[in-house]
Amino acid sequence: MTAMKPQAPSAPIADWVALDALHADPFPIYTRLRAEAPVAWVPAANRYLVTRYADVHTVDADQDTFSADESHSLMKRAMGHSMLRKDGPAHQRERKAAGVPLRPNQVKQRWTPIFRRNAEELINRLRPGGGAELVDEFAAPFAARNLAEIVGLPNASARDMRTWSQTMIDGTGNYANDPDVWARAERSYYEVDEALDEMIPHLRANPDGSMVSAMLHADDPLDIEEIRANVKMTIGGGLNEPRDVLGVAVHALLAEQRRRDRVMADQSLFASVFDESVRYVAPIGMYPRQTTREVELGGTLLPAGARLGVVVGSANRDERQFSDPDIFDINREKKPHVAFGGGAHYCLGAWAAKASVATVALPMLFDRLPHLRLDPDHPAQAAGWVFRGMTELPVVWDL
Amino acid sequence: MPKITYHHADGNQDVLDVPGGSTVMRSAVSNGVRGIVGECGGQAMCATCHVYVHTPYLDRLPEISEDEEEMLECAAAERDESRSRLGCRLTVGDELPEIEIDVPKAQV
Ligand code: FES
Numbered sequence: 118m119t120a121m122k123p124q125a126p127s128a129p130i131a132d133w134v135a136l137d138a139l140h141a142d143p144f145p146i147y148t149r150l151r152a153e154a155p156v157a158w159v160p161a162a163n164r165y166l167v168t169r170y171a172d173v174h175t176v177d178a179d180q181d182t183f184s185a186d187e188s189h190s191l192m193k194r195a196m197g198h199s200m201l202r203k204d205g206p207a208h209q210r211e212r213k214a215a216g217v218p219l220r221p222n223q224v225k226q227r228w229t230p231i232f233r234r235n236a237e238e239l240i241n242r243l244r245p246g247g248g249a250e251l252v253d254e255f256a257a258p259f260a261a262r263n264l265a266e267i268v269g270l271p272n273a274s275a276r277d278m279r280t281w282s283q284t285m286i287d288g289t290g291n292y293a294n295d296p297d298v299w300a301r302a303e304r305s306y307y308e309v310d311e312a313l314d315e316m317i318p319h320l321r322a323n324p325d326g327s328m329v330s331a332m333l334h335a336d337d338p339l340d341i342e343e344i345r346a347n348v349k350m351t352i353g354g355g356l357n358e359p360r361d362v363l364g365v366a367v368h369a370l371l372a373e374q375r376r377r378d379r380v381m382a383d384q385s386l387f388a389s390v391f392d393e394s395v396r397y398v399a400p401i402g403m404y405p406r407q408t409t410r411e412v413e414l415g416g417t418l419l420p421a422g423a424r425l426g427v428v429v430g431s432a433n434r435d436e437r438q439f440s441d442p443d444i445f446d447i448n449r450e451k452k453p454h455v456a457f458g459g460g461a462h463y464c465l466g467a468w469a470a471k472a473s474v475a476t477v478a479l480p481m482l483f484d485r486l487p488h489l490r491l492d493p494d495h496p497a498q499a500a501g502w503v504f505r506g507m508t509e510l511p512v513v514w515d516l
Numbered sequence: 517m518p519k520i521t522y523h524h525a526d527g528n529q530d531v532l533d534v535p536g537g538s539t540v541m542r543s544a545v546s547n548g549v550r551g552i553v554g555e556c557g558g559q560a561m562c563a564t565c566h567v568y569v570h571t572p573y574l575d576r577l578p579e580i581s582e583d584e585e586e587m588l589e590c591a592a593a594e595r596d597e598s599r600s601r602l603g604c605r606l607t608v609g610d611e612l613p614e615i616e617i618d619v620p621k622a623q624v
Pocket of ligand 1: 539553554555556557558559560561562563564565587602603605606
């Protein structure tokens with residue numbers, strides 16, 4: 118036998134990581150994982166968690182080894198097999214068709230005026246009240262209305278969009294196999310199909326700038342199952358991302374007067390607030406990958422077929438990449454983060470999210486709601502790790 | 517092997533010999549060349565692979581597509597009307613055995 122190359126050790130087991138602790142505040146856990154076990158088997162999550170920036174980057178850049186097409190994927194069950202769970206040319210083909218409406222020029226010309234109209238309506242309705250829970254009463258309906266129009270489902274209400282998004286996401290995360298969760302997800306699954314069946318004949322005859330239209334009329338058009346799955350994936354991911362960035366950004370501005378004063382004095386800084394918000398709390402904190410072969414990652418050896426959790430929420434706080442990563446700092450040195458993922462699956466909605474939050478919603482909220490501030494009697498709350506954002510953001514303003 | 521030279525603002529350079537068919541972006545990212553990010557993996561979606569091409573190579577490059585044009589307008593560092601390109605759109609090989617580019621000051 119020839120001498121074998123010394124192999125990296127297999128991943129350490131982090132059995133001290135508990136799901137409820139991750140849900141409450143994952144960041145101290147991530148700090149410890151990055152230091153002690155940057156690629157670790159975490160029994161509670163039933164995956165290897167990858168927590169350092171460099172390793173996340175490696176995974177994102179190599180879809181041959183780190184496949185998005187996970188076997189037994191709960192997402193495929195909850196939403197169908199969308200491009201988010203495909204690799205290579207199959208993924209590329211669908212992405213090319215669906216991505217047209219989300220490119221920067223379309224976002225600027227077509228969608229930004231619509232974002233503005235939606236924000237205005239919601240704020241006008243809230244203003245006389247003098248206070249609101251901003252996630253439920255602004256961020257979520259704002260994101261939902263915007264998304265319905267981008268996707269091409271103007272027949273869906275903001276309430277429908279929110280229910281669909283949440284129940285299908287819950288299905289995607291239904292590791293406990295709770296039958297009620299599956300029942301709700303399934304109901305949404307068919308409701309989305311129905312809403313699409315209603316719209317598709319119209320969009321087939323009257324192309325517009327929406328995603329469904331783009332998928333129908335692409336040079337290489339998508340078939341109905343592909344359209345259905347991609348619409349569901351977009352409803353699942355496209356709602357909570359802008360909603361949660363918005364919540365985190367507003368909270369960060371209200372929590373520190375000096376930061377707020379600086380941004381009010383130079384409104385171009387809303388863009389930095391957006392970028393720092395997605396770095397600080399990545400709305401999609403973890404996504405799955407599966408190894409296609411035995412591979413060394415971060416000094417440990419992973420077997421073929423290993424299920425990974427790519428923890429961008431941790432990579433974005435990696436002290437090897439960012440100085441004082443746990444501090445929200447809009448002046449930090451500009452460095453790439455991975456809140457939108459990287460590589461082939463780079464978030465299609467990144468430009469739309471940026472425009473809706475940084476160009477439209479943030480400036481308008483601070484402009485129209487005089488002396489906007491955190492409600493002293495009801496503390497703000499954040500939660501989650503796979504998806505993380507503000508869950509309660511009670512605010513008040515002067516009348 | 518085709519050759520790519522990356523000039524940095526501080527006067528340093530990285531010179532890479534890369535296999536034919538490699539892009540300026542991918543070669544930089546896989547060899548740790550500073551200042552080129554390639555966040556979207558080369559699909560003209562992020563503009564973090566922006567480079568300034570040295571003039572002698574300009575007429576050997578492919579046309580700027582609509583997608584690339586749109587992205588160059590979104591780049592963090594100022595666009596140069598003739599020299600700005602996306603690194604993920606520049607492929608070295610038989611047609612282009614060698615290229616030199618300047619790395620911009622900012623990509624994000
Ligand atoms: S790598 Fe994103 S535009 Fe070139």
